[in-house]
Amino acid sequence: MTATDPLRFHVPAPSARPGEPPDFSYVAVPAAGAVRRPAIDAMATDIRDLADTMIRVLDDEARAIGPWSPPTSPDDLRRGLRAMMKTRAYDDRMQRAQRQGKTSFYMRCTGEEAIAVGHALELGPRDMYFPTYRQQGWLIARDWPLVDMMCQIFSNEKDRLHGRQMPVMYSARAAGFVSISGNLGTQYVQAVGWAMASAIKGDTCIASGVVGEGTTAEADFHYALTFAAAYRAPVILNVVNNQWAISSSQAVAGGESATFAARAIGHGIAALRVDGNDNLAVLAATRWARERALANHGPTLIEWVTYRAGAHSTSDDPSKYRPADEWKSWPLGDPIERLASHLIGTGSLSELQQSELQAEVEAEVMSAAREAESYGTLLDGRVAGFKSIFEDVFKEMPPHLMRQREQAGL
Ligand SMILES: Cc1ncc(C[n+]2csc(CCOP(=O)(O)OP(=O)(O)O)c2C)c(N)n1
DSSP: OOOOOOOOOOOOOOOOTTTOOOTTTTSSSOOTTOOOOOOOOOOGGGGGGSSSSOOOOOOOOOBBBBBBOOOOOOOHHHHHHHHHHHHHHHHHHHHHHHHTTTSSSOOTTOOOOOOOOOHHHHOOOTTTEEEOTTOHHHHHHTOOHHHHHHHHEEEHOOOOTTTTTTTTHHHBGGGGGGGOOSSTHHHHHHHHHHHHHHHHHHHOEEEEEEEGGGGGHHHHHHHHHHHHHHTSSEEEEEEEESSSTEEEEGGGTTTTTSGGGGGGGGGEEEEEEETTOOOHHHHHHHHHHHHHHHOOOOOEEEEEEOOOOOSSSTOOOOOGTTTTTTTGGOTTHHHHHHHHHHHHHHOOOOHHHHHHHHHHHHHHHHHHHHHHHHHHHHTTBBBGGGGGGTTTTTOOOOOHHHHHHHHHTT
């Protein structure tokens, strides 16, 4: 056969560029409650349809409906709401601190709070989380001290990591939060390896690893899936699809051809695709995947569909590559508003209590910031000195590092 037309090279493009109206027509949003909830021992091959739809619990009136509606108490939901609100207040404060020159860098998670918070509240205390830089909500949901997190951001004298990690790259063993690895995709192989070790030891705790949709293009993502499937590792593989990987749209990572949840199908891994701005759906899907892993039915890949409302980081300017008001048109709304509306609708929260809660979390964040700043920030130069860069890396310092230390006069 001879080709008649010249070949065309396809370059994936975002649905809208700056100045154009936002266009989310590519995001199909099924009705809340419409997706079936299979048994936790379902064969991955029997639930492939769940990779192509979207599990949603909260409907347009913020009522919880359908088989995924999780049995949770109003107290637990209020706790989740508080953690989400505190996360947003924390992000606002730390972003401002960066603009004031108190730290070099910050990354916020606005619009994605429901995912890390719900996950933190649903996983067990001995389960292990392998996060990226946008899961500060996990630490906040687990009541990790804000002052400790802020000292890491300021790299000051109370920073337990001595300024050796970039700001926001926390490490909190007691919260089940593994030191963040800046090399994207490595979280997945680490999580799968940890989960395999848990099974080898006959332990009873699971791992959960996180990547963004952009990072599914990394080889590590695929290595991790291969091992997770072959050894039925007790692991949850989270793909936070927030539509953007810095300035690359989800289309560049392959989102035009298939969902990110569907990446699991070729490996025979169970996949769920979930409304990531619906805190109740997050709780329900996390619980399903955790119970499945604990019962030795293997890994689950969950695509959380969400939207990165803020810039990628304080070094990024999204007005260069996407419509300024795109978030306002995001069809899955704001996770905090949706959970608050649900609690108000069920009589578990009043509007007055919601505003009191807002004032309370802001005051808590402000007082933590004052304390953390008193231990030093970039502005006053009381930051971790570079003298310690040679320490705590090797048990015994290799000769080349000794030579370098001498050359640096330390
Ligand atoms: C291996 C590797 N490649 C590139 C980078 C630089 N980088 C940092 S964040 C980022 C975008 C990641 O996007 P995504 O995975 O979608 O996560 P998101 O930031 O949207 O949460 C890139 C390319 C990196 N840190 N590690």
